[in-house]
Each structure stands twice: as C-alpha cells, then as structure tokens.
Amino acid sequence: MANDKIFIFDTTLRDGEQVPGCKLNTKEKIELALALEDLGVDIIEAGFPISSPGDFASVEAIAKVIKNATVCGLTRAVQKDIECAAEALKYAVRPRIHTGIGSSDIHIKHKFNTSREDILERATKATKLARNLVDDVEFFCEDAGRADNEFLAKLVETVIAAGATVVNIPDTTGYCLPNQYGEKIAYLKNNVPNVDKAILSCHCHNDLGLATANSIFGAMNGARQIECTINGIGERAGNTSLEEVVMIIQQHKSLNLHTNINTRKLNPISRLVSDTMRMPVQSNKAIVGANAFSHSSGIHQDGFLKEATTYEIINPEDVGADHSKIVLTARSGRSALAHRFHKLGYQFTRNEIDVLYEQFLEVADSKKEVEDSDLKELADEFNSTA
Numbered sequence: 001m002a003n004d005k006i007f008i009f010d011t012t013l014r015d016g017e018q019v020p021g022c023k024l025n026t027k028e029k030i031e032l033a034l035a036l037e038d039l040g041v042d043i044i045e046a047g048f049p050i051s052s053p054g055d056f057a058s059v060e061a062i063a064k065v066i067k068n069a070t071v072c073g074l075t076r077a078v079q080k081d082i083e084c085a086a087e088a089l090k091y092a093v094r095p096r097i098h099t100g101i102g103s104s105d106i107h108i109k110h111k112f113n114t115s116r117e118d119i120l121e122r123a124t125k126a127t128k129l130a131r132n133l134v135d136d137v138e139f140f141c142e143d144a145g146r147a148d149n150e151f152l153a154k155l156v157e158t159v160i161a162a163g164a165t166v167v168n169i170p171d172t173t174g175y176c177l178p179n180q181y182g183e184k185i186a187y188l189k190n191n192v193p194n195v196d197k198a199i200l201s202c203h204c205h206n207d208l209g210l211a212t213a214n215s216i217f218g219a220m221n222g223a224r225q226i227e228c229t230i231n232g233i234g235e236r237a238g239n240t241s242l243e244e245v246v247m248i249i250q251q252h253k254s255l256n257l258h259t260n261i262n263t264r265k266l267n268p269i270s271r272l273v274s275d276t277m278r279m280p281v282q283s284n285k286a287i288v289g290a291n292a293f294s295h296s297s298g299i300h301q302d303g304f305l306k307e308a309t310t311y312e313i314i315n316p317e318d319v320g321a322d323h324s325k326i327v328l329t330a331r332s333g334r335s336a337l338a339h340r341f342h343k344l345g346y347q348f349t350r351n352e353i354d355v356l357y358e359q360f361l362e363v364a365d366s367k368k369e370v371e372d373s374d375l376k377e378l379a380d381e382f383n384s385t386a
C-alpha cells in the first residue's frame, strides 16, 4: 500500500486566534507564521482578511514573507470577501482562498433562511469567482458533521465541478463520533463523481474531546489534509491538535501515512504559541504538556528506570521536549529514590535506602513534590548520624 502524504493545514492564526484573549497583532502573526513554515506545515491559514483592516494587513504581510508554504485566507461565500482575500494574498507565492457556506439543514434554515438549491448556487458562484482570482481554492461545507450525507455529496460534487481543489468537511460543532466522521469521508469518496480531482480535508472541533480521533478516522478513510492548530487552540473547546495528529501518524506506521512536519520543533513551537497568545498549555496535554514525559508513581518509575519504553511510547527528544522526568512524591518507590540519590552523588546500600525511604515518605506526605534540597537534607542528616 502507498505511504500517502497528509497535508498539514495549520489554522492557529485564524481559528486559533478566534479564542477570546488570543488576538495577535501583525508582528506576532508574522513571527508565528515563520515558525509554522519552519515546522514544515504545508498550508498556513493566515486569517480572515475582510474581518478587519488589521487582519487584512496581517494576511498581506504573511503572504509577503512566506516562501514555501501555501498562504490561505478565509472568506464567506460572498463576492466582497473573496475579492478582499485575493487582494490580501496578491504577494503570496502560493495563495489559496478558503471559501464556503453552511451545509447542514440547521445552518441552511437558521443561518441562511434559504434552501438547499440556493446553497448549491451560492457555492458554485463563490468557487468560480475564487478560481478566477487564484489557482488554489478550498471550499468548506460548514457543519458537514451534522449535514445529510446525500446533500453533502451533491455540494462536494458541485464545488469540485466549479473548480475547488480542496473540499473541507468540517465537524464544526465537534458532534461526530470517530466512526461516523470516518464513514462520512468514506461515503463522499464512494459517492461523489470526480472526487479524486480534489483533496478532502478534515476540520474537526473538540467539543466532545474527539477532534484528534475524528481527524485520524477521516484520514484513514481517504481524507488527505488535516486542519489543526498548535496546542489544539480554537473556538470553544478548540480544534484538532497539530502535535497529536502528527505524532499519531508518525507512531502508527500501519496507517501508511506521513507528514512533512519536523517533530523536534513541536515543543518549541508549542511554547512560542502559548507565550505569544498568553494561553497556558494544560500540564497533562499530550506531546507538549509539562507532564507528558514525567513519571511519578513507584510502579511506573521502577519500570521506566529499567527500560524507558516500558512507560514511554515517544522519545522526548523526538518532539523537542526536555528529557523525561522522575518526580518524587508520596507515590514514588525505592528505586526512584535510590536513582535520585545516586544522581545527587550519594551512594547508599539497599538497607540504607530502606531506612531513608521511611523518612522520605514522611517528607513526601507533607508536600506535593519532594525537592532535591529535601533529599540532600535527609541524606546529610543520615550520614552525620551513621
């Protein structure tokens, strides 16, 4: 089976920046765009040019500095949005317009107060207009996660016929189960004539904590682009986490997929995004959280110290993280204690460790984490009375 490339479409600067409090100025957006290019993302969604003069300026500035990645601007399926995006992208080496409209009956009725037929007409017009302005047009079928599959297939067929090069199937509300999202992609692959003329893209939200799983199921069923953000930031509960999908694809060779991401840059860019957006990363976040490579319970520490792969499926260096950590708490065991004493330059016998361990537990029960200074105190006192 061929090892297919998954195009990584980063939307940290657009969907990610929609998070309250995470708004970026042009200088910050340029810095992050350059870091994303350096990371190896294929497409950078730089912003929504018609939304504000500041965002127009940011997209234009990013279009000027990015040389390898495609630079993309979001629009509604509206003439003035599309023309504005084309203008903002005019300096891009590889410009892409990302236009689209609601595809679920909920959106068609409540947002647009219109009919499915009208949606097809607006989609055709928007795609054709965008294709007259740039060669690369992505069409998003908003709320595809809750759309009727037969109508969705018709919409995808229509926009491909109108010239879309990529068709985005967003689970806008993060509603789908992984098998449902995967089946949706498979349905489109099997039922849309000429579907292979375009790339199907996954854009999943994390309202039920399923964004990463849904994106992977989408890829397993034929989607070849994943839309994601650094640290999974984005509207409400966020978007698919870039670092998670990339590492799943890397760790599971049986998927027969690959990306262009330099995984050693994942932790540095996570910190850069977190600092720039002033958005902390939760400690237990996969791949980039402070505890992602920390071991605290005695059973785990003992196994890890014998052989790291007993409790680590990823080498921290491969994702640019600091080395693995053994955290000493009241749940730690003798081997972790002996290991840390050894690192601090103390040599104790097994029997001595047994005695020291009882004293260690007393300290550990009184605080969250035992520090090296606590251990030095214990060891020095032990040595002085020995």
Ligand code: KIV
Residues within 6 Å of the ligand: 015, 140, 142, 143, 168, 170, 171, 172, 173, 203, 205
């Ligand atoms: O979640 C969504 O549907 C979106 C579209 C604008 C692509 O962000």
Ligand code: ZN
Residues within 6 Å of the ligand: 015, 170, 172, 203, 205, 235
């Ligand atoms: Zn979104």
